[in-house]
Amino acid sequence: MPLTHTRDLFAKALKGKYALGAFNVNNMELLQAIIEACEEEKAPVMLQISKGARDYANPVYLKKLIEAAVSTCTIPIAVHLDHGDSFELCKQCIDEGFTSVMIDASHEPFEKNVEITRRVVEYAHKHNCVVESELGHLVGAQFDEGEEGGGFSAGGHYTHPEEAVEFVRQSGCDSLAIAIGNSHGAYKFKGEQHLDLDRLKSIKQALSDAGLGDYPLVLHGASSVPKDLITEINKYGGQLGEDTAGVPEADIEVARRIGCTKVNIDTDLRLAMTAAIRKVFATKPKEFDPRKFLGPARSAVKDLVRHKVRDVLCCAGHAFD
Numbered sequence: 001m002p003l004t005h006t007r008d009l010f011a012k013a014l015k016g017k018y019a020l021g022a023f024n025v026n027n028m029e030l031l032q033a034i035i036e037a038c039e040e041e042k043a044p045v046m047l048q049i050s051k052g053a054r055d056y057a058n059p060v061y062l063k064k065l066i067e068a069a070v071s072t073c074t075i076p077i078a079v080h081l082d083h084g085d086s087f088e089l090c091k092q093c094i095d096e097g098f099t100s101v102m103i104d105a106s107h108e109p110f111e112k113n114v115e116i117t118r119r120v121v122e123y124a125h126k127h128n129c130v131v132e133s134e135l136g137h138l139v140g141a142q143f144d145e146g147e148e149g150g151g152f153s154a155g156g157h158y159t160h161p162e163e164a165v166e167f168v169r170q171s172g173c174d175s176l177a178i179a180i181g182n183s184h185g186a187y188k189f190k191g192e193q194h195l196d197l198d199r200l201k202s203i204k205q206a207l208s209d210a211g212l213g214d215y216p217l218v219l220h221g222a223s224s225v226p227k228d229l230i231t232e233i234n235k236y237g238g239q240l241g242e243d244t245a246g247v248p249e250a251d252i253e254v255a256r257r258i259g260c261t262k263v264n265i266d267t268d269l270r271l272a273m274t275a276a277i278r279k280v281f282a283t284k285p286k287e288f289d290p291r292k293f294l295g296p297a298r299s300a301v302k303d304l305v306r307h308k309v310r311d312v313l314c315c316a317g318h319a320f321d
Helices: 006-016 028-041 051-057 059-071 087-096 110-126 161-171 197-212 227-235 249-258 267-283 290-312
Strands: 020-024 045-050 077-084 100-103 130-135 175-178 217-219 260-265
Touching: 006 020, 006 077, 006 260, 020 028, 020 077, 020 290, 028 045, 028 059, 028 267, 028 290, 045 051, 045 059, 051 059, 059 077, 077 087, 087 100, 087 110, 100 110, 110 130, 110 161, 130 161, 161 175, 161 197, 197 217, 197 249, 227 267, 249 260, 249 290, 260 267, 267 290
Parallel strands: 020 045, 020 260, 045 077, 077 100, 100 130, 130 175, 175 217, 217 260
Antiparallel strands: none
């Protein structure tokens, strides 16, 4: 089937209280693992391509790999630019046929973020593409605890509910990535692991009260950094350390019921792939056939994606809603 646009996917996910898995793709084995797992679980999926992935794999190769995936499966697939850092990059991806792009100007002041996002939105909407933007800074939990009395600090790093409303209104973005304690990488937390779910509820409610409906929110940095994968990596020569910590899957389950419609997962894929490859290298030191270590790595990623779509995001079985 042809590539799918996220408007329909988001609407169905919001209605069904499940979340779409947005998995980052860097090479053929990752793509095969993601697609095979989602096809078998009948789960709609978003394939994310970052600027780094484009630089690494070459956009032409990635495009042809995705075309192959689309031609060999039946599930809805959306292709999304992850963390586009400029209008020019977003435009390039839109012109290449991406069905969704993210413009990330969250490091800019509020007004500049709005200005850049609005420019991307205006171009994207003319070309039947949707836009995700980001408000707040992904710096990890317990960084911005809010104010006494249950309020939220307006000048902190986390997304503020009222600012979220104004940002969506002024920029016209179709979905918004928010900061509620999530962060990128394998070292997301210090101390207790948690997301600020009360803040998430407040953002969702503020958007609804402002007449923006059941607005789709996005959770970046949502890998759970499974301890068994960390242990496996370290067992076979890795040195990740004991302070790795991810977003608890229980928090993600609550977040998707509240209305986080898209959940980004990248670090967990890397950990699963690395653990499998390290095991082969350590246990079969004479092995030099790439298929013999990339094959198990692909299988490990496939198992992880299957778990995510079935047990955490609960989008399995919803491909044909």
